Amino acid sequence: MSASEPTIPAAERRWAWRPYALAMPALVLLLAVIGYPLLTIVLRSLSEPQWGLQNYIWFFSAPINLTVLQRTFVISTWVTLVCVVSAYPYAYLMTAVGPRIRLVLMLCVLIPFWVSGVVRTLSWVILLQDSGVINSILRSFGLGGVRLIRTQTGVVIGMAQVLLPFMILPLYSVMKGIDLRLMRAAQSLGARPFRAFFTIYLPLSLPGVYAGAIIVFILALGFYITPALLGGPRSTMLSTLVQTQVLSLLQWGRGGAMGVVLLVVTFVLLALAAPVMRSRYREAGRR
Amino acid sequence: MNPGQENRGNPGQENMGNPGQESRGAAIDLRAISKAYGSFKALDGVSLRIEAGEFMTLLGPSGSGKTTTLNVVAGFTEASSGALEVGGRSVVGVPAHKRNIGVVFQHYALFPHMTVSRNVAYPLALRGVAGAERERRVRQALDMVKMADFGHRFPSELSGGQQQRVALARAIVFDPPLLLMDEPLGALDKKLREWLQLEIKRIHRELGTTFVYVTHDQEEALVLSDRIAVFNRGRIEQIGTGRELYDEPATLFVGKFIGDSTVLRGAAAISGGETAIEIAGQKVATPRRLANGGRPVMLLRPEKLALVRRGASGDGRNRLTGRIGEAIYLGSGSKYEVDLADGSKAIVRSTLEADSFAIGDEVEVLFAGADVKLLADDDKADLSLT
Ligand SMILES: Nc1ncnc2c1ncn2[C@@H]1O[C@H](COP(=O)(O)OP(=O)(O)OP(=O)(O)O)[C@@H](O)[C@H]1O
Numbered sequence: 213m214s215a216s217e218p219t220i221p222a223a224e225r226r227w228a229w230r231p232y233a234l235a236m237p238a239l240v241l242l243l244a245v246i247g248y249p250l251l252t253i254v255l256r257s258l259s260e261p262q263w264g265l266q267n268y269i270w271f272f273s274a275p276i277n278l279t280v281l282q283r284t285f286v287i288s289t290w291v292t293l294v295c296v297v298s299a300y301p302y303a304y305l306m307t308a309v310g311p312r313i314r315l316v317l318m319l320c321v322l323i324p325f326w327v328s329g330v331v332r333t334l335s336w337v338i339l340l341q342d343s344g345v346i347n348s349i350l351r352s353f354g355l356g357g358v359r360l361i362r363t364q365t366g367v368v369i370g371m372a373q374v375l376l377p378f379m380i381l382p383l384y385s386v387m388k389g390i391d392l393r394l395m396r397a398a399q400s401l402g403a404r405p406f407r408a409f410f411t412i413y414l415p416l417s418l419p420g421v422y423a424g425a426i427i428v429f430i431l432a433l434g435f436y437i438t439p440a441l442l443g444g445p446r447s448t449m450l451s452t453l454v455q456t457q458v459l460s461l462l463q464w465g466r467g468g469a470m471g472v473v474l475l476v477v478t479f480v481l482l483a484l485a486a487p488v489m490r491s492r493y494r495e496a497g498r499r
Numbered sequence: 500m501n502p503g504q505e506n507r508g509n510p511g512q513e514n515m516g517n518p519g520q521e522s523r524g525a526a527i528d529l530r531a532i533s534k535a536y537g538s539f540k541a542l543d544g545v546s547l548r549i550e551a552g553e554f555m556t557l558l559g560p561s562g563s564g565k566t567t568t569l570n571v572v573a574g575f576t577e578a579s580s581g582a583l584e585v586g587g588r589s590v591v592g593v594p595a596h597k598r599n600i601g602v603v604f605q606h607y608a609l610f611p612h613m614t615v616s617r618n619v620a621y622p623l624a625l626r627g628v629a630g631a632e633r634e635r636r637v638r639q640a641l642d643m644v645k646m647a648d649f650g651h652r653f654p655s656e657l658s659g660g661q662q663q664r665v666a667l668a669r670a671i672v673f674d675p676p677l678l679l680m681d682e683p684l685g686a687l688d689k690k691l692r693e694w695l696q697l698e699i700k701r702i703h704r705e706l707g708t709t710f711v712y713v714t715h716d717q718e719e720a721l722v723l724s725d726r727i728a729v730f731n732r733g734r735i736e737q738i739g740t741g742r743e744l745y746d747e748p749a750t751l752f753v754g755k756f757i758g759d760s761t762v763l764r765g766a767a768a769i770s771g772g773e774t775a776i777e778i779a780g781q782k783v784a785t786p787r788r789l790a791n792g793g794r795p796v797m798l799l800r801p802e803k804l805a806l807v808r809r810g811a812s813g814d815g816r817n818r819l820t821g822r823i824g825e826a827i828y829l830g831s832g833s834k835y836e837v838d839l840a841d842g843s844k845a846i847v848r849s850t851l852e853a854d855s856f857a858i859g860d861e862v863e864v865l866f867a868g869a870d871v872k873l874l875a876d877d878d879k880a881d882l883s884l885t
C-alpha cells in the first residue's frame with residue numbers, strides 16, 4: 213500500500229506467528245503420531261503386495277467386508293443414540309443439583325476412566341451372560357431369560373457404558389451455560405413446561421448433543437475390545453477384521469485398505485451432518 | 500382511602516388510541532401476601548390494590564421484596580399465605596403459563612436461538628395465531644417499540660436498549676391485560692434510560708394495560724408512575740402518588756427515600772400542641788404533635804429551608820447555625836449542604852435571586868414550624884445500605 217501505512221499493523225504482523233509457535237509442540241506430536249502412521253497405512257494399502265488398487269477391489273468384492281462395515285456403522289449409531297438418551301437427563305441433573313451432589317455425580321462419570329477397559333468389559337460379561345445377574349433377576353420376576361451376551365444388544369450396552377462419559381461431559385458443559393431464566397420467560401409467554409423445554413431448552417442444548425454424539429460415534433467406530441469380548445461372530449466390527457488381517461494373516465495392505473475406507477466413510481458422514489449441526493445463532497447471546 | 504386517586508382520572512379512558520377496544524387493563528388485588536424462606540420473611544403481609552390501566556411502581560431498596568412481589572403475581576413463586584386476584588379472579592395456584600401476564604426482565608431473557616421476529620412471534624405461536632395475522636401483530640408490536648427494521652437479527656446482534664425493546668414487544672404482542680417489569684432499564688446507561696422511560700410511558704398510554712413496574716430509582720418512579728408503593732423489609736411503608744409521598748410521607752423511611760430531605764433529631768419536649776427539639780443547644784419548634792407517640796424527628800424538604808448569613812436579624816422562624824459544606828450550582832438555583840452544629844447535615848435549595856454562599860461560610864438555616872413534617876423515629880429507616 214502507500215508509504216504512510218500505519219506502523220501498528222506492521223508490528224502486529226511481526227508477532228502473528230506467535231500462536232503457531234506456541235502450538236508447535238502439539239502440532240509436531242500430531243504429525244508424528246497421526247500423520248506419519250496414516251501416511252504409512254495409505255501407502256501400504258496401495259503398495260502391498262504390489263502397487264495398485266487390488267486391496268480396495270478385494271474389500272468391495274467380499275460381501276462379508278461390506279456386511280461388517282455396515283454393521284459397524286449401525287452399532288455405532290445405536291451406541292450414540294443410547295448414550296444421548298441416557299446422558300441427557302444425567303447431564304441435566306448435574307446442572308440442577310447443588311455443588312456437593314454435582315461432585316458425586318461427576319465422580320461417577322469419571323471413575324470408569326480409572327478402571328481398565330478389559331476389566332470393565334469382563335464385568336459386563338458377568339452381568340450379561342445367560343446365567344448372569346441380569347437374567348437371574350429377570351427370571352426371579354417370572355420373566356424369561358434374554359440372550360444378551362454374544363448379541364448386538366450386549367455389544368451396544370457394553371460400548372455405551374464405556375463411552376457414556378464422552379457424551380455426558382460435553383452435554384454438561386453446554387447445559388450449564390443455558391440461562392434457566394429463559395424457561396421462566398417462556399412460561400410467562402404462555403408455554404407449559406413441556407413446550408418450553410422443546411422450544412427453548414432442547415435447541416439450546418443441541419450443540420452439546422452434537423459434540424458428544426460426534427465423539428461417541430467416532431470412538432465407537434474403532435472399538436475393538438468390547439465387541440470382541442461381548443459379541444459373537446454375528447456382531448463382529450470392522451476393527452476385529454482389521455486385526456485378523458494384520459496380526460493373523462499379515463495382510464498389511466488389506467488391513468490398511470479397511471482402515472482407509474472406514475476413515476473416508478466417516479468423513480463423508482460428518483460432512484453430510486455438518487449443515488444440520490452448524491448452530492444458526494451467535495454464541496454471544498448465551499450466558 | 501386514597502386522596503390522590505380521584506384526580507388521577509379514569510385510566511380506562513386513556514384508551515383513545517385504540518378505537519373499539521375496552522379498557523384492556525386488569526385490576527390486581529394483593530391481600531396480606533406473605534412469603535417466607537425458612538424463618539426469613541421476604542414478604543410480610545403485603546396488601547396492594549392496583550386499578551385497571553394504572554401504572555403502579557414498586558419502589559424500595561435492595562432486598563425489600565419488590566421482585567418477590569412481582570414473582571408472586573407472575574406465578575413464578577407461590578406465596579406462603581394471602582390472597583391474590585387478577586382481573587377479579589383468584590389466581591392462587593394457577594401456573595405461570597396460564598396467567599396471561601406479560602413479564603419484562605432486567606436481563607432481557609430473549610431466546611438467543613431465535614431472531615427478533617421469532618422471539619416476538621413466540622407467544623402468538625403458543626396461542627395458535629398463525630399466518631398473516633401473526634405477521635401483522637409481530638410487525639405492530641415491533642413498530643410500537645420502534646424496532647421494525649430489526650426483525651431478522653439475532654438478539655446477540657442488538658444493543659442492550661434494543662434487546663429490552665424487543666423484550667417489551669414480546670411481552671405486549673399477545674395483549675396481556677397486565678404487564679410486569681422488573682427493573683427493565685437497570686442495566687442501561689442514564690441517557691438511554693431516560694429516553695426509554697418516556698417510551699414506556701407512551702406505550703402504557705397507547706395500550707391501556709395495567710403496568711406494574713419495579714425500580715429502586717426514585718426519580719424513575721416519579722417520572723413513570725400513577726402511584727408508587729414504597730417497600731421496606733418485606734412490607735409496604737406507603738402507597739400514593741409521587742406528590743403525596745413527597746409532601747406527606749407517612750414514615751421517616753419514605754421521607755428519606757423520596758427526594759432530598761433534612762432530618763433533625765434531638766431531645767424532644769412536647770407541650771400543648773407544640774413539639775420542640777433541641778439541637779446542639781438550639782431549640783426549634785413546630786405546632787404539631789405525633790399522633791401515635793414514639794420519638795419525634797423533624798423532616799424538612801430542601802425548598803422549605805432558607806439560608807442567611809450568621810448574625811442577620813431573624814423573623815421569628817426557627818434558626819439553626821451551621822457552615823456551608825458543599826455548594827452545587829444547578830442552573831436554576833443552587834443546592835447547599837450545611838453542616839449543622841450537632842454534626843448532621845441540612846440540604847437547602849435556593850433560587851437564583853437569593854444570596855449565594857461559598858464553602859466554609861458561616862450561615863443560619865431558617866424554616867417555619869408549619870413546614871416541618873413530624874415523624875416517629877425509626878432505626879429501620881437507615882438508607883446507608885441501599
Ligand atoms: N429463593 C430465595 N431463598 C431465600 N431468600 C430469598 C430467595 N429469594 C429472595 N430471597 C430474599 O428475599 C428478600 C427479598 O428479595 P427480592 O428479590 O424480592 O428483593 P428486591 O426488592 O427485588 O431487591 P433488588 O432491588 O436487589 O432486586 C431478599 O432479602 C432476598 O435475599
Ligand SMILES: [Mg+2]
Nearest residue numbers: 565566567681
Ligand atoms: Mg429485584
